[in-house]
Amino acid sequence: MSFWKNLVGKFTTLIGQKEQVDWEAILIESDLGINLSQKLYSLLEKEKLLNRTDLAEKRIRNELIAILGNGNLSFPIGQPGVILLVGVNGGGKTTTAAKLAYKFKSEGKKVYLAACDTFRAAATEQLKIWAEKLELPVISAKEGADAASVAFRAYSQASQSQADYLIVDTAGRQANKKNLMLELGKIKKTLEKASGQVPLFVLLVVDGTSGSNVLVQAREFHEALGLSAMVVTKLDSSAKGGMIAAVKYELGIPTLFIGRGENLEALEAFSPEGFIEEFFSR
Amino acid sequence: MLELLQQKLQSLFKNLRGYGKLSEENISGAIREIRLALLAADVHYQVVRDICEEVKQKALGTKVLESIRPGDQFIKIFHDALIEYLASEKQGLSTERPLRILLCGLNGSGKTTTAAKLALWCKKNKERVGLVAADLTRPAAREQLTKLASQIDVPVYAPEKEEKIEAFLSRALEQTKQDRLSVVIYDTAGRLDLDEELLKELQLAYSVVLPQEVLLVIDSATGQKGVDIVKAFLEKIPVSGLILSKFDGDARGGAAFSVKKVTGLSVLFLGTGEKVEAFEPFRAERLVDRLFGFGDIVSFVEKV
């Protein structure tokens, strides 16, 4: 049975003789967050669609399409264009760095990697193994080194060899740790200065199995750094990634890619239509 | 947050004092507030519904004391109910020795870090501890565990190049026996709940090691699917407890609460930072405080 039928079945109760779908349950269970769930629910309520499953579904589809929009985002063109990956611990930054590098390389671009996670045990080794597999240069330093100076060195080298892209992996951090967020700001400033104020592309990497905290993460990283877009990983799980819509709805930050596996190919461009199709059918 | 909830409840209950018992009418607003707080903390929708119903039943008919504000009294009823939900028969780890602990969980939940934290914790309790690097999937997984192990000065058993998981685990099992370790912690690869193949691999690892403890490491930020995720693991191996990681962030950890309610599995430890020392036994109050963003519910409840 499809996810949707399953879910609707689970949340349908026979009240009197009339079948009633618990729309609120369905929306919340998809991790759309409280605000967006309530907004959609009250739409259905106001338009008296709560008991009309098909029409209600259509209404939600349209609303989600409108929220997710179709803005065209493109990567920066610089010498090189810099993509800074940030996020909380274990979200998938390093893996996403490798996946992005693979994508650019397949498109014939020249890519450099910067291992700016000088903190976590074997974080640099992890990125190096990916770089080796990809046969791409990676700039790194030993554990405990200053992350901003690794970024600076990586920029200089990538720029000298006229790379198209520099992908910068950073250490995971919880957004409530002020000093760690400041360190990230420093990496960003260093890169901006090196590139002559060319704006960086700052990508927040979030775990698709996370719930409402994603909204907090997006808000705080956005405040600290100014986010360009989001990547949502681990959507090869049973999670629905509803937070994609919540973050777009509340903060206007779009999702650019989704991750669906541990291998290099498992990165997909995000499409609102695809998201909604899955939302209703998986 | 506690203050906000208190204020809201105070105004909801402002006409209540002296009316005798809490009634359906005057607590429905309060239940609504609590419901939102639980949902915002990622407690599963159905679990929230059950809790609200139970709290309502408990609160109904409770005599309003003259000496305290009814809102505060309601918070206390609610708080006590949550603590009761989290109460567990399982206290700490199995006392069998040698003890084999298998750590499992989703990708990036914190298994490898937790393996080292748990090893240090056991070491402080005078155990002879070893770590087994049984993640053959993630790049540099074994280097990560090896580095952590050397920080805490604990031996680590790692696979040879090209060695298959089954052969390696049998070898590790034998070697740790020979080395007379009292506690051996097995780190495994991360896997998602829909990955049949990797879940089967875990089942295999379980059948070779036959650990007395199977601990599932779950991220405090886990969303509504937390319960399904845990169930997927439970279908394959007998998980015996949870470790809630990244509790130092600002995520509420509501999923751990729903998992407890639905599967009966308790949280045994909290991970509270990236460092190996950032680890502590679980106390229900901490999770309940966090669920509501309460600063100090304990002293508040004591006052009531």
Ligand SMILES: Nc1nc2c(ncn2[C@@H]2O[C@H](COP(=O)(O)OP(=O)(O)OP(=O)(O)O)[C@@H](O)[C@H]2O)c(=O)[nH]1
């Ligand atoms: N199944 C699946 N696993 C993923 C995906 N993206 C990342 N992972 C896995 O998630 C785990 C953590 O990924 P990392 O790339 O190390 O995460 P990180 O954000 O760099 O972690 P820290 O640097 O420790 O903060 C690894 O086991 C990855 O293989 C995905 O889309 N699907």
Ligand SMILES: Nc1nc2c(ncn2[C@@H]2O[C@H](COP(=O)(O)OP(=O)(O)OP(=O)(O)O)[C@@H](O)[C@H]2O)c(=O)[nH]1
């Ligand atoms: N802030 C914080 N970070 C943690 C905690 N536990 C683990 N981490 C971090 O979370 C990230 C992932 O941790 P790992 O131990 O590599 O996770 P894992 O489950 O072994 O990952 P895979 O093997 O790839 O599935 C790392 O950056 C850790 O430092 C914690 O309690 N608090």
Ligand SMILES: [Mg+2]
């Ligand atoms: Mg990383």
Ligand SMILES: [Mg+2]
């Ligand atoms: Mg690991």
